[in-house]
Amino acid sequence: MPAGMIIDLYHLYLHQNHVRLMPPPILDVIRAWTEPLGHTINLRISTENRVKYDTPARVVAISVYTQTAPAAYRIADRFRKMGRIVILGGPHFHADITAAEAADKCDIVARSICREQWEGLLARIESGRISPGQVKAETVIDNDGRFTFPENLYRVFSKKRPWQFTLVPASLGCPFRCEFCSPYLAGMYFNRDIETVWNEVRHVKSPVIGLCDATFGLNKSHAIELMQRLAPLKKQIWIETTISRLRDAEFLDALAQGGVKWIAVGIESLSGSFKKHGAGPEEDIRSVFIEVNRRGMLVQGNFICGMDQDAPDSFGRIFDFCSGYGVNFSYIDIMVPFPTTALFGRYVDDGKIVDMNWDHYDFHHLVYTPSGMTAQQLIDGYIRLYRSITSMLFLMKKAVQILRTAGFKVGALLMIAYSIFTVFDARRKERFFSKSLAALSVRGNIRGLPN
Numbered sequence: 001m002p003a004g005m006i007i008d009l010y011h012l013y014l015h016q017n018h019v020r021l022m023p024p025p026i027l028d029v030i031r032a033w034t035e036p037l038g039h040t041i042n043l044r045i046s047t048e049n050r051v052k053y054d055t056p057a058r059v060v061a062i063s064v065y066t067q068t069a070p071a072a073y074r075i076a077d078r079f080r081k082m083g084r085i086v087i088l089g090g091p092h093f094h095a096d097i098t099a100a101e102a103a104d105k106c107d108i109v110a111r112s113i114c115r116e117q118w119e120g121l122l123a124r125i126e127s128g129r130i131s132p133g134q135v136k137a138e139t140v141i142d143n144d145g146r147f148t149f150p151e152n153l154y155r156v157f158s159k160k161r162p163w164q165f166t167l168v169p170a171s172l173g174c175p176f177r178c179e180f181c182s183p184y185l186a187g188m189y190f191n192r193d194i195e196t197v198w199n200e201v202r203h204v205k206s207p208v209i210g211l212c213d214a215t216f217g218l219n220k221s222h223a224i225e226l227m228q229r230l231a232p233l234k235k236q237i238w239i240e241t242t243i244s245r246l247r248d249a250e251f252l253d254a255l256a257q258g259g260v261k262w263i264a265v266g267i268e269s270l271s272g273s274f275k276k277h278g279a280g281p282e283e284d285i286r287s288v289f290i291e292v293n294r295r296g297m298l299v300q301g302n303f304i305c306g307m308d309q310d311a312p313d314s315f316g317r318i319f320d321f322c323s324g325y326g327v328n329f330s331y332i333d334i335m336v337p338f339p340t341t342a343l344f345g346r347y348v349d350d351g352k353i354v355d356m357n358w359d360h361y362d363f364h365h366l367v368y369t370p371s372g373m374t375a376q377q378l379i380d381g382y383i384r385l386y387r388s389i390t391s392m393l394f395l396m397k398k399a400v401q402i403l404r405t406a407g408f409k410v411g412a413l414l415m416i417a418y419s420i421f422t423v424f425d426a427r428r429k430e431r432f433f434s435k436s437l438a439a440l441s442v443r444g445n446i447r448g449l450p451n
């Protein structure tokens, strides 16, 4: 065992979560920064009740999303009482209010971090200059934007479990600034070096990988060159990009040539258009997706119900859109106004936030008053829609479309398997949302519910 410190690195999740299959790349980054220093990283992707307190670790670092923040604080409290140093970081701390809330709950809050800052923290902990139980947490933030991916990132890929997918970023940031989202490096966009990305993809043993950009391919020439470089590796690639990007035939040809098989697209709402969509009515969007299918690539359409512009007819429009050609698989949630977004600030000002318990910001509870319909209409419409797109008949029809588009390839079979997972997801969310409505009704604090 190396002589350095032992660090338990947790990524927490609630419910059944695919994060165990696809751990966020920042966990790989932390491992790649840490192990060359002689420290040991124990990576644990876990629910709160499976945290191992019987550990020799001197440092416990927890990656926190909003819905796991209360659990992270409870875990941090217990570890600190045991004399361990606790570092909290992750997307939940992108906003001032959420970073401030953690100040007395841990020893270090990492709002963003670069390699030098991480190494500096570990050096100070090792030498005793940071000790457990600080009254007020030290805040780390990468103000100068010095974050870069480690050159040795590909080395940690070999440590993945056989059933885990590797995610490789080809860019960082997102220029679109959607009100309901707070991506890392919002408003910016950087491409990674093509040879570096190629080398990382080359080291992934699995035939399937994800290029996990917030929005893949915004720089067309970079994307085309990358696809040409990746093509000989014959990987089956998953990407997430925008409708506006998919309107370009040359770009689509390059994706198909490079091995892209599965494209996730954030459509969000059919009742209004976002900057990332580019203009166009529903049938125009469908024609874009049919062009994607024509090249053997599958489309996953992601929707958010209950946005400001959505009225009760929005559920039927989503169902009709998903039933037809073009969208091979649909993933649908009710909106969560995360506290790190501009939307949350607006909803607080408008008195629309009805639940500030972060445990409930988990896509299984209603935490705000919708604008274009009542809460009851939103939950009823969502449950009916999710039931409809997870019915056996619907899924069989989609499975035929998927196999016709992509053939009996791993990507197609994975999409069918994921569709089957949504049957269980739909039933679980139905139970949770019904309970959530009942609780809000009892409290009488949401428009459109009987008291």
Ligand code: SF4
Residues within 6 Å of the ligand: 174, 175, 176, 177, 178, 181, 182, 183, 214, 215, 266, 276
């Ligand atoms: S385009 Fe996607 S990643 Fe970018 S801000 Fe909008 S929702 Fe977030």
